[in-house]
């Protein structure tokens with residue numbers, strides 16, 4: 693489980709996060725949603741140690757990340773997998789080499805162990821046959837799958853995904869969402885996903901926090917979200933006419 697307590701962050705005099713608290717359970721897809729510029733990415737960066745919050749705590753199974761010694765921080769970092777927006781693959785490496793990269797950098801496993809682990813992860817995301825291909829030779833959806841395989845190759849306890857559906861068509865997006873949810877449940881990972889995608893909210897929103905101008909205005913499960921009384925969330929959810937019509941009928 694990850695617990696965030698009263699996270700606040702400002703850049704110069706611009707306040708971006710105004711004291712956010714929440715709990716993200718393991719084996720569950722936890723979503724951070726909200727409009728552009730509301731602080732979702734900054735919150736994620738505060739959680740993974742890329743941006744230090746001005747105030748507050750991030751607890752990984754009770755270990756306070758920012759109040760730990762370097763060694764503990766290092767071991768928490770090793771327990772994280774990150775799926776970056778756009779996949780962030782190395783263009784000059786094959787699919788297999790991209791997935792193997794964290795093992796090369798962070799472990800002293802033998803070539804055979806690494807080969808087996810990479811093959812297992814590629815198989816798990818449905819890319820067993822694409823191991824030798826280059827990123828330029830595969831589709832956007834396949835690139836996301838490679839990103840997922842790389843994010844899980846170290847067997848993470850915590851998985852962070854920044855807009856995993858950006859640039860994908862709706863059908864491929866659903867498949868990527870399903871894959872992330874399956875993996876989360878199968879390996880009991882605590883998964884935190886930033887998304888704008890309403891399909892993701894409805895399909896995999898097992899726990900959702902809604903940010904608005906740096907504050908958390910709502911938290912709950914997908915089956916309750918359309919019943920919200922929070923005007924800012926209603927506006928976010930029912931931002932087009934069709935959804936507004938649907939909203940009146942739920």
Ligand SMILES: Nc1ncnc2c1ncn2[C@@H]1O[C@H](COP(=O)(O)OP(=O)(O)OP(=O)(O)O)[C@@H](O)[C@H]1O
Nearest residue numbers: 703706708726727728729730731732733734735888
């Ligand atoms: N390093 C930084 N220095 C100054 N301002 C920053 C920095 N990083 C983010 N911001 C500002 O913080 C605010 C929140 O940014 P953030 O990237 O978290 O938004 P977001 O909710 O993820 O938006 P989007 O959905 O468009 O990615 C924005 O106004 C952004 O300009």
